Amino acid sequence: DVWTHGTRENARSGFFAWGTATSQAGLDALKAGNVSLNFTGPMSVNNSTTGNLTVNFGGSPNWTGTWTNPAWSFGAGGTVSGPNLISLPGQFTENVVADQSFVQGVLLGEPGGARGIAHIIDVTLVDQDRIKDVGLLREVIAD
Numbered sequence: 001d002v003w004t005h006g007t008r009e010n011a012r013s014g015f016f017a018w019g020t021a022t023s024q025a026g027l028d029a030l031k032a033g034n035v036s037l038n039f040t041g042p043m044s045v046n047n048s049t050t051g052n053l054t055v056n057f058g059g060s061p062n063w064t065g066t067w068t069n070p071a072w073s074f075g076a077g078g079t080v081s082g083p084n085l086i087s088l089p090g091q092f093t094e095n096v097v098a099d100q101s102f103v104q105g106v107l108l109g110e111p112g113g114a115r116g117i118a119h120i121i122d123v124t125l126v127d128q129d130r131i132k133d134v135g136l137l138r139e140v141i142a143d
Contacts, residue, residue: 019106019109023110033057036054041136044134049069062079062080065103094126114139
């Protein structure tokens with residue numbers, strides 16, 4: 001979640017998310033089952049921001065998501081290519097300057113185990129600043 005490298009005088013630090021990408025066999029099983037998965041969790045740079053993503057598998061895998069903070073919110077969507085989630089400019093909500101923004105992520109874990117999405121947001125909101133953050137969202141399991 002947080003890393004630092006170097007001495008006090010020349011330290012480099014930041015935030016990151018990591019994990020092992022879902023295998024092709026795992027992706028094939030999700031596609032064959034026409035499965036939809038839901039993920040949620042706080043972002044790492046600003047814990048006041050919550051991400052919620054739904055990934056839809058099947059013939060044409062896609063994803064949609066929302067990010068909510070007390071000061072702002074936005075939505076995005078896009079394609080799924082292998083384990084990768086890639087935003088499409090036309091699927092941002094109207095308050096996003098789409099040509100200056102992107103969301104990218106990767107599906108982590110295997111079916112039957114713990115799954116998550118490691119992702120980055122880099123968006124410019126209309127009449128607001130640029131927002132950059134990373135997060136590891138965990139799968140929401142229905143009881």
